[in-house]
Amino acid sequence: xxxxxxxxxxxxxxxxxxxxxxxxxxxxxxxxxxxxxxxxxxxxxxxxxxxxxxxxxxxxxxxxxxxxxxxxxxxxxxxxxxxxxxxxxxxxxxxxxxxxxxxxxxxxxxxxxxxxxxxxxxxxxxxxxxxxxxxxxxxxxxxxxxxxxxxxxxxxxxxxxxxxxxxxxxxxxxxxxxxxxxxxxxxxxxxxxxxxxxxxxxxxxxxxxxxxxxxxxxxxxxxxxxxx
Amino acid sequence: xxxxxxxxxxxxxxxxxxxxxxxxxxxxxxxxxxxxxxxxxxxxxxxxxxxxxxxxxxxxxxxxxxxxxxxxxxxxxxxxxxxxxxxxxxxxxxxxxxxxxxxxxxxxxxxxxxxxxxxxxxxxxxxxxxxxxxxxxxxxxxxxxxxxxxxxxxxxxxxxxxxxxxxxxxxxxxxxxxxxxxxxxxxxxxxxxxxxxxxxxxxxxxxxxxxxxxxxxxxxxxxxxxxxxxxxxxxxxxxxxxxxxxxxxxxxxxxxxxxxxxxxxxxxxxxxxxxxxxxxxxxxxxxxxxxxxxxxxxxxxxxxxxxxxxxxxxxxxxxxxxxxxxxx
Numbered sequence: 001x002x003x004x005x006x007x008x009x010x011x012x013x014x015x016x017x018x019x020x021x022x023x024x025x026x027x028x029x030x031x032x033x034x035x036x037x038x039x040x041x042x043x044x045x046x047x048x049x050x051x052x053x054x055x056x057x058x059x060x061x062x063x064x065x066x067x068x069x070x071x072x073x074x075x076x077x078x079x080x081x082x083x084x085x086x087x088x089x090x091x092x093x094x095x096x097x098x099x100x101x102x103x104x105x106x107x108x109x110x111x112x113x114x115x116x117x118x119x120x121x122x123x124x125x126x127x128x129x130x131x132x133x134x135x136x137x138x139x140x141x142x143x144x145x146x147x148x149x150x151x152x153x154x155x156x157x158x159x160x161x162x163x164x165x166x167x168x169x170x171x172x173x174x175x176x177x178x179x180x181x182x183x184x185x186x187x188x189x190x191x192x193x194x195x196x197x198x199x200x201x202x203x204x205x206x207x208x209x210x211x212x213x214x215x216x217x218x219x220x221x222x223x224x225x226x227x228x
Numbered sequence: 229x230x231x232x233x234x235x236x237x238x239x240x241x242x243x244x245x246x247x248x249x250x251x252x253x254x255x256x257x258x259x260x261x262x263x264x265x266x267x268x269x270x271x272x273x274x275x276x277x278x279x280x281x282x283x284x285x286x287x288x289x290x291x292x293x294x295x296x297x298x299x300x301x302x303x304x305x306x307x308x309x310x311x312x313x314x315x316x317x318x319x320x321x322x323x324x325x326x327x328x329x330x331x332x333x334x335x336x337x338x339x340x341x342x343x344x345x346x347x348x349x350x351x352x353x354x355x356x357x358x359x360x361x362x363x364x365x366x367x368x369x370x371x372x373x374x375x376x377x378x379x380x381x382x383x384x385x386x387x388x389x390x391x392x393x394x395x396x397x398x399x400x401x402x403x404x405x406x407x408x409x410x411x412x413x414x415x416x417x418x419x420x421x422x423x424x425x426x427x428x429x430x431x432x433x434x435x436x437x438x439x440x441x442x443x444x445x446x447x448x449x450x451x452x453x454x455x456x457x458x459x460x461x462x463x464x465x466x467x468x469x470x471x472x473x474x475x476x477x478x479x480x481x482x483x484x485x486x487x488x489x490x491x492x493x494x495x496x497x498x499x500x501x502x503x504x505x506x507x508x509x510x511x512x513x514x515x516x517x518x519x520x521x522x523x524x525x526x527x528x529x530x531x532x533x534x535x536x537x538x539x540x541x542x543x544x545x546x547x548x549x550x551x552x553x554x555x556x
Contacts, residue, residue, distance in 0.1 A: 153347055154318070154358070157363035158415060159346040162427060164472035169472035171347045175476035183408050194311075196411060198369065198419055199363045201322065201381065 001121070002030040002094045003128045004037065004114040005043065012090065013052055015111045016060055019087040022047075024113070025079070025101065027093040034128060035115055037092030039066040044111065045092065046196035062090075070097025073228065076104055079188065083108055083210035093141075119150075136206025136213065144185035149179035238375065238422060239394040242310045243282040245555040246528075247423065249451045252521065252547055253528030255425065255454060256280035256540050257310065258304070260295035266303050272306040275537040279544050280341055281552055282426070283540040284530070287314040287453075291351025298332045305336045312396060313337055314346025320359045321361035322370065322381050329374060333391030341396035341425065342367040346474065356541040358497070364397060365419050371395050372420030372544035397421040401438035409425060410441040417450040426456040430469070430478040448525030455520040458532040459509035459539045462502070463487045476536055485512060510542055517547040 006012075014024060024046045032038030053060040063086070067075045070093030083089070088109040091098040095116040102110040118130035119186040133150040139148060139157075149155050153171045159179030163170030167180045186195055204210065221227075237244050246253045255301035256276050261268040276283055283304060287297040301311035313332055315325060329340065344364045348356045362370065362381075370381045396418040401409060413424065425524045429435045435455070442448060463486035470478035489508035490501045513531075520526050533539040544550055 002269060101325075154344060154363070155360045156344065156363040158412075160403065160412075161364075162398060162403045163346065164404050166404060171349050177404070180405055183405050196415060198365050198415055200369075201366045204361065213533050224540075 002036045002116060003035055003098070003118055003120050004094050004116045006033050006036055007113055007115055008091075009048060012045075012049065012111075012113055014054070016049065016053065016088070016090070017058070019060060019109070021086050022049075022063070022088050022090050023079075023083065023086040024062055024064050024090045025070065025097075026064070027067055027070040028068045029071075031092060031094055031097075031114065032066075033206050034122070037094075037097075042066055043192075048091075052172060063098060066100070066207045070094075071100050073100070073104060076101060080105065101179055115217055134207070135202075135204075136210075137203065139199075142199070143182045143187055144191065146178060146182045148178050148182065151176070151181070157193070157202060184209075231266045237242070239335070239338045239392040241282065242555070243312065243339055244394040244410060244422070246281045246553055249553070249555050251455060251555070252447060252549065253460040254280045254544055254552065255282045255528065257284040257286065257532045257534075257539070258300070258529070258537065259286050259289060260290070260297065260300035260396055261327055261434045261532065264295065268349070269300055269303040272537045273309050276540055277307070277309055278552060279541045279550070281528075282310040282312050284312045284314055287316050287343070287345070288319060288351070289314075289345050291348040291353065293319065293351070293353060297414050298328055298337065299336045299337070301332065302335045310339070310341035312341055312441075314341045314343055315361050315367065316343045317363055317367060318345030318348065318358050321359050321443055321535045324364070325367065325370065325394045326374065326380055329371065329391055329393070333393070339373060339394045339396060340393070342371060342421075343398055344541060350474070355445075365415055368395055368397055368416060368419040368421050370406055376420075377522070381444045386513075394422050395420055395509050396423045396425060397451075398427065400427040400475050401429070401435050406434075406438075406486040409438060410445055413447055413451070414445055417447055421451050423452040423454060425454045427475060428456045428458050428532055429516065429520070430466075430476070430482050431514070434477065435520070436523055439523050443525040448527070450490045452484070452530040453525055454530040455523075455526050456532060457513055457516050457520065457543075458534065459513040459536065459543060460505070461509055461534075461536055462505045468545065482512065501548075506539070510539055510546065513539075513543055515541065517549075521547075526538075 006158050026039050026041050026042035040062045050062050050171055068076045083105055089101055090111050090113045091101055092113045098110055098112045119132040120130045122128050128194050131150055135149045144216050152159055152168050160177055164177040165182055168175045169175040186192055258272050259473050260478045285297040285300040297313045299320040338538055342364050346356050350353055371393055376387040378386045399413050417540045466478055466483045466486045469476050489504045493500045493504055517529055
C-alpha cells in the first residue's frame with residue numbers, strides 16, 4: 001500500500017496562516033491503514049490545529065470529513081457543494097489524493113497534510129518498509145521475490161557492492177542489504193547459478209525516468225457519450 | 229573494426245605491459261584536491277614518478293567533491309606518469325560515462341577502474357540525487373564493448389573503432405556475504421575486467437582464504453589481481469578504518485602494534501609520536517607486501533597511502549621492488 005506520514009504540525013500551521021475556515025479531508029484506504037490520514041487521524045489533527053491556531057491568536061475553524069478514497073472522482077464529487085463554505089482544504093490523503101482534489105476543484109486551495117513516502121508494507125505493527133519503486137518492469141522472478149530496485153540503496157542489478165557488512169547496507173544499520181537477502185533466498189531455492197548471470201543495464205523508460213506514466217485500456221473505456 | 233595500433237595488447241598501457249610480461253606490478257593512488265589547484269597534483273606526481281607502474285585517481289571518493297578523476301589524470305599524463313582513472317556509477321549515467329571515456333582516451337588515458345561508488349550519504353553533499361543508471365558489472369561490459377566491438381552501449385558503431393582501455397574493477401575480500409565474493413569476482417572477469425584491485429588488507433587470514441577460493445575457480449588466470457595495501461599513519465587512523473569505513477575489516481593486531489609503537493613517548497611529544505607511528509606503519513606495510521607476494525594468484529600490489537604519498541617510495545624500495553620495470 002501507499003505509506004505516508006503526517007507533516008510536522010508547525011509546517012501545517014504555517015500553510016494555514018492565510019485561511020479562516022478549513023475542511024480537513026481524510027481518506028479511508030491506504031492512509032487509514034498506515035494510520036496517517038484516516039477518520040481518527042483527521043479528528044486528532046483538526047483538534048490540535050484548532051488549539052494551536054487559537055493560541056497563536058488566529059483561530060482557524062476546522063471541519064472534518066473522510067471519504068472512502070480520495071483518488072477517485074466518484075468519491076470526492078459529493079463534496080463539491082459543501083466546499084463553497086471553506087477557504088482551503090487540508091488533505092490527509094496521499095499525494096494522489098491531494099492532486100485529485102486540486103484537479104477536481106480547481107478554484108479551491110488544496111494543501112497537503114501528509115508526506116507520501118513509499119509503497120510498502122507493515123513488517124510489524126508500527127513499522128513500515130519500502131518494497132516497490134514502480135519501475136514498470138518487474139524482475140522479481142529473477143531475484144527470488146526480493147526487489148533490488150526498491151531495496152538496494154544503489155539499485156544494483158548485480159549486487160552486492162563492497163559496502164555490505166553483516167547483512168546490512170552501508171547506508172544504515174537498520175537497512176538490510178537487499179543482495180544479502182537475495183543471495184540467501186536464491187541459495188535456499190537452489191537457484192544460485194541464476195545469480196552468476198550478468199544482468200544487463202536496465203531499460204528505465206518504463207520507470208519515472210521515461211516521463212510521467214499513463215495506462216490506457218481501450219477494452220475498458222466507455223463510449224464517448226458516457227465519458228466524464 | 230579493431231584498432232591494431234596496440235602491438236597485440238588490449239590498450240598497451242604501461243600497467244598492462246608490466247602485468248602481461250609477468251612482472252609483479254605496483255600501482256599507487258592519488259586523491260585529487262578539493263579545489264582546482266593543479267599544483268597539488270604535480271607535487272604528488274613527483275613523489276610517485278618512477279616508483280609505481282600506474283596511479284589511480286579517485287572519483288569523488290567517499291562522495292566528497294574533488295577535482296574530477298579524468299582532469300587529474302590528464303595532469304598526470306603531462307607529468308609523465310600513467311593514470312588509472314576511476315569511474316563510479318553513483319554520479320554519472322551511461323551517456324556521461326561514455327562521453328567521458330571518449331574524452332579520456334582522446335587525452336591519453338589508457339586505464340579505467342569501474343566502481344559502484346560509496347553512497348552519497350557518506351560525503352559532503354548528502355542531499356544529492358544519485359544516479360546508478362548502470363552498476364559496476366554493466367560498466368565493465370560497456371567499456372569492453374567500446375574497446376572490443378567498437379560500439380556504444382546502445383549498439384551503435386563508433387567511427388574508426390572505439391577507445392581502448394585496460395579495464396579494472398574492485399574486489400572486497402572483506403565484504404559480505406563472504407562466500408559469494410569470489411563468485412562476484414568471477415562475474416567481473418566474465419564481464420571483461422582485465423585487472424582487479426582489492427580493498428585495503430588488514431586481515432591477512434581472511435585475504436588468504438579469499439585468494440584460495442579465487443585460485444580454485446581459476447580466476448587468477450583470467451584477471452590480474454593486485455592486493456590492496458597501505459601504511460597506517462597512527463593508531464587513531466587504524467581505529468577509524470576499523471570503525472567508520474564501510475566494508476573494511478582491521479584486525480586488532482594492527483591497532484595494537486600501532487599503539488605499541490608510541491609506548492614510552494610522552495603525549496606532548498607530537499613530533500616524536502608521529503615519527504614513531506610512521507616508522508611502524510611503513511614497517512608493517514612492508515611485511516604485508518612480503519606476505520601477499522607469497523600468496524598464489526597475487527599479481528601485484530595497489531598501494532593506498534592516503535594523504536601520505538611520501539611513504540610510497542620507502543615502501544616499494546623496502547619491499548625490494550625498485551627499480552620498476554620498463555617494458556616497451
